[in-house]
Amino acid sequence: MTKILVTGSLGQVGSDLVIKLREDYGIDNVIATDLNENPDSKVCNEGIFEKLDVLDVDAYRALVEKYNVDTIFNLAGVLSAVGEAKPMVCWNVNVGGVINTLEIAKDHNCKVLNISSIAAFGPSTPLDNTPQVTIQRPTTMYGVAKVASELLCDYYHHKYGVDTRAVRFPGIISYAALPGGGTTDYAVEIYYEALKSGKYTSFIDKGTHMDMMYMPDAIGCLIQLMEADGDKLVNRNAYNVSAMSFDPEEIAASIKKYIPTFEMDYDVDPLRQGIAESWPNSLDISCAKEEWGFHTDYDLDAMSLDMLKNLSEKLNIPFEG
Incomplete structure (x- = not known):
């Protein structure tokens, strides 16, 4: 290149x-x-x-x-x-x-x-x-x-x-850019709201697993x-390609390790819930590993800590970690 x-x-x-x-x-x-x-x-x-x-x-x-x-x-x-x-x-x-x-x-x-x-x-x-x-x-x-x-x-x-x-x-989960209309946006929004209000209302229902990175x-x-x-x-x-698969309860539990008072409830969006249910729960990534050495560095807890640290600076909200 x-x-x-x-x-x-x-x-x-x-x-x-x-x-x-x-x-x-x-x-x-x-x-x-x-x-x-x-x-x-x-x-x-x-x-x-x-x-x-x-x-x-x-x-x-x-x-x-x-x-x-x-x-x-x-x-x-x-x-x-x-x-x-x-x-x-x-x-x-x-x-x-x-x-x-x-x-x-x-x-x-x-x-x-x-x-x-x-x-x-x-x-x-x-x-x-x-x-x-x-x-x-x-x-x-x-x-x-x-x-x-x-x-x-x-x-x-x-x-x-x-x-x-x-x-x-x-x-894809990121602190740099705001969500842009995707079904997995909840997994970005939840970190913003954890810092700003200490609570989040998920538009994806409990038990709905999706692959993330x-x-x-x-x-x-x-x-x-x-x-x-x-x-x-x-x-x-x-x-x-993928790094992890989790449902809303699991990402909330990960956030609670760093913000113990965090709370989450649900108001399911039928459109995005239906899209999520049509997708796989987890992917076989063996071909990417074998053919070009695909690998990742972050699991759910490591990602949660890094997201909260970076967003706290971006939003100017104190976070002890």
Whole structure:
């Protein structure tokens, strides 16, 4: 990777990824892009930033040519709950953006990192230790679009030789960016509310397990995959990756280890609860480990402590830890 372009740079993952890539590859070698601009963000004001709509293929292509890009991290997309509220927007952005990325990569010999999701599975998928290769029959537009993106990456790799790589992300937890309309947002919101009010009302019901990953591990995962030897990659269209699986009671119990007075109750959102129940409880990540050395550093308690420490500084709320 010499010249790297990142779409969706102001999103939850993009915000952290751009900063890490600039540290590793040089501030002038990472081109951050997004549909909008945030002058208060380090992404925009501490390096190269260009406004880009990934559906504008001509503008997209012009940026790749302008900066002589050889690697694209395509993070632009509409998240799950928003996708159900606006299904055609979800399809257009999450599939159209991938097609444009792959077409440009084909013509300019770029490596592509695409983001798929645990949502690419569905209720007929094995729920526990979900295999790398298994039935994928999602019941949401977000999931349908993710399956399509996986197949498109496979097609462009086999048909045109494009170096496509992807991961199926679980829920991603971060203190740097606010939740953006995902089903797993409760696992971010709960830390904010634990510090601000000492209590949280979960929109996901008790006993609902979902795979999760802390942002530092998610960023490391993407860079690990893009730096891996392509000759060793078999399941390159979308690797299962995860760090932990928990339900709302377990994350609340983890927080109570550091804030003993924390309380949680429930007001279940039928839309997001239904989406959560269509996803697996846990993923088999053995292919990612074997093919490119995927690993993580944070378990639930380590993540909880780090989230609370960092958010206490961000929110200026005392936290003893």
